[in-house]
Amino acid sequence: MSIMPKLPPPNPRQNHLLAALPEDEYARLSVELELVPLQLGMAIYEPGVELNHVYFPTDAIVSLLYVMENGASAEIAVVGNEGIVGIALFMGGGTMPNRAVVQSAGHAYRMKGKLLKLEFARFGGRRHGTLHPLLLRYTMALLTQMAQTAVCNRHHTVDQQLCRWLLLSLDRLPSNELQMTQELIANMLGVRREGVTEAAGRLQKAGLIHYSRGHIDVLDRPGLEARVCECYEVVRQEFERLLPEVPKK
Amino acid sequence: MSIMPKLPPPNPRQNHLLAALPEDEYARLSVELELVPLQLGMAIYEPGVELNHVYFPTDAIVSLLYVMENGASAEIAVVGNEGIVGIALFMGGGTMPNRAVVQSAGHAYRMKGKLLKLEFARFGGRRHGTLHPLLLRYTMALLTQMAQTAVCNRHHTVDQQLCRWLLLSLDRLPSNELQMTQELIANMLGVRREGVTEAAGRLQKAGLIHYSRGHIDVLDRPGLEARVCECYEVVRQEFERLLPEVPKK
DNA sequence: CGGATTCTGTTCGCTGGCGTACCTTCTGCG
DNA sequence: CGCAGAAGGTACGCCAGCGAACAGAATCCG
Numbered sequence: 001m002s003i004m005p006k007l008p009p010p011n012p013r014q015n016h017l018l019a020a021l022p023e024d025e026y027a028r029l030s031v032e033l034e035l036v037p038l039q040l041g042m043a044i045y046e047p048g049v050e051l052n053h054v055y056f057p058t059d060a061i062v063s064l065l066y067v068m069e070n071g072a073s074a075e076i077a078v079v080g081n082e083g084i085v086g087i088a089l090f091m092g093g094g095t096m097p098n099r100a101v102v103q104s105a106g107h108a109y110r111m112k113g114k115l116l117k118l119e120f121a122r123f124g125g126r127r128h129g130t131l132h133p134l135l136l137r138y139t140m141a142l143l144t145q146m147a148q149t150a151v152c153n154r155h156h157t158v159d160q161q162l163c164r165w166l167l168l169s170l171d172r173l174p175s176n177e178l179q180m181t182q183e184l185i186a187n188m189l190g191v192r193r194e195g196v197t198e199a200a201g202r203l204q205k206a207g208l209i210h211y212s213r214g215h216i217d218v219l220d221r222p223g224l225e226a227r228v229c230e231c232y233e234v235v236r237q238e239f240e241r242l243l244p245e246v247p248k249k
Numbered sequence: 250m251s252i253m254p255k256l257p258p259p260n261p262r263q264n265h266l267l268a269a270l271p272e273d274e275y276a277r278l279s280v281e282l283e284l285v286p287l288q289l290g291m292a293i294y295e296p297g298v299e300l301n302h303v304y305f306p307t308d309a310i311v312s313l314l315y316v317m318e319n320g321a322s323a324e325i326a327v328v329g330n331e332g333i334v335g336i337a338l339f340m341g342g343g344t345m346p347n348r349a350v351v352q353s354a355g356h357a358y359r360m361k362g363k364l365l366k367l368e369f370a371r372f373g374g375r376r377h378g379t380l381h382p383l384l385l386r387y388t389m390a391l392l393t394q395m396a397q398t399a400v401c402n403r404h405h406t407v408d409q410q411l412c413r414w415l416l417l418s419l420d421r422l423p424s425n426e427l428q429m430t431q432e433l434i435a436n437m438l439g440v441r442r443e444g445v446t447e448a449a450g451r452l453q454k455a456g457l458i459h460y461s462r463g464h465i466d467v468l469d470r471p472g473l474e475a476r477v478c479e480c481y482e483v484v485r486q487e488f489e490r491l492l493p494e495v496p497k498k
Numbered sequence: 499c500g501g502a503t504t505c506t507g508t509t510c511g512c513t514g515g516c517g518t519a520c521c522t523t524c525t526g527c528g
Numbered sequence: 529c530g531c532a533g534a535a536g537g538t539a540c541g542c543c544a545g546c547g548a549a550c551a552g553a554a555t556c557c558g
Contacts, residue, residue, distance in 0.1 A: 066400045074403045076396040092386040137341040147325040150399035154323045154439040190403040
């Protein structure tokens with residue numbers, strides 16, 4: 001698509017969960033981490049299929065989607081460098097009824113699920129490990145994101161949801177640019193492509209974003225924040241509260 | 250309201266999570282359990298307020314709601330005798346941005362959060378306790394319920410959602426009757442009361458339910474199952490998969 | 499260079515659910 | 529008994545979003 005400048009490989013600790021671990025725990029995990037590029041549209045997992053790895057994104061974003069029988073879809077939650085893909089591995093169950101799709105290309109470090117499970121178990125309980133409670137708190141934050149997605153789907157307009165979606169994505173990216181067609185956004189939000197076109201058109205007319213063939217520049221973030229529904233802030237605050245170790249942008 | 254016949258106090262093990270514990274673990278917990286009646290409309294917790302207890306419903310149903318700034322609300326998930334209210338206590342964070350409201354009166358056993366936390370920690374990790382992984386798997390099932398609520402809110406009609414809601418409630422109750430006004434259902438689903446009136450009217454006309462001033466008799470459960478969207482089945486199966494210890498009705 | 503494809507923009511009629519307003523029917527209670 | 533309040537039913541205009549169809553514009557690729 002475009003010429004990707006050869007950047008140095010990302011540091012695992014760009015992932016906030018990995019960054020929050022004390023040295024000894026991180027050291028034990030880090031030798032097991034494997035850098036993988038995540039290409040746009042790639043499916044990390046499919047519903048009902050057992051995962052072999054968990055993924056810690058550094059500069060990619062992964063969407064959790066539910067795909068209905070008739071092919072329509074809806075985003076359940078989004079995971080970037082603040083989180084981990086594959087919570088079913090340590091929470092139990094091994095699978096989820098959702099798809100995980102790369103929504104914004106980049107990288108993640110992955111590790112074998114079994115190893116994470118071991119580490120998760122090892123430091124569970126009274127021994128005051130960091131990883132175990134950290135992952136549980138992250139799961140709570142994810143839960144809140146899902147809950148708020150449900151609320152937003154029920155009560156808010158496409159315009160508001162688009163703002164929420166853009167802001168959630170921005171928070172997980174290093175720059176103010178997204179690579180993302182309206183078609184894909186529509187799939188995520190579970191609305192028609194035309195609906196996104198119109199909503200994005202309004203944002204563009206208001207000077208908040210610049211849209212051009214799959215490339216979005218966010219020009220006025222405060223402007224987006226002024227238009228977004230309360231859902232965004234609820235989720236953001238909950239992440240901040242539950243994962244304070246995490247550096248703010 | 251009506252004459253409540255004096256029934257024997259419910260057994261804690263009517264709650265499926267408590268029922269799934271082996272004798273020794275159950276014995277340790279059971280001495281700490283306190284029976285509390287849950288009255289219709291009672292708020293078990295409010296957003297942001299730290300819980301002192303967790304609740305194991307036996308024959309009551311509790312709804313997790315998000316209440317918006319403008320007063321509108323939407324149900325996020327529902328907890329009955331298959332689950333526990335207050336996951337934030339063991340998952341971490343202590344609070345959630347939601348309300349928990351008694352949707353169907355009954356009873357629950359509650360215990361001090363601190364004690365549950367102790368037991369949760371004690372049996373975490375490698376020691377192969379039952380409570381810890383059990384609660385994590387329950388949390389996964391709850392997560393799926395929230396995810397599916399989001400999907401359902403996005404894509405399905407009020408009619409379908411009402412069916413889903415009735416079936417989810419039925420699964421958590423001993424009988425085929427619910428005590429529930431259309432107004433309250435509307436609050437849960439996040440729709441207008443009139444919308445529920447119409448949807449319920451259609452179900453009644455089809456002979457599936459009988460509705461009368463806050464009392465619903467489900468006459469034809471298979472009929473409801475034929476009308477419900479896929480969301481119900483996804484959630485039900487996921488609960489069954491994740492919590493197989495639990496006796497089926 | 500030129501055709502094919504992808505992405506975006508626009509239109510039109512339709513419908514589900516909303517907001518509002520009002521009415522009837524039960525039920526509980528003084 | 530009779531009234532107040534709660535619960536349920538109905539109607540009307542309105543609008544956001546849907547489905548379908550199509551048109552320009554940018555980009556890719558042979």
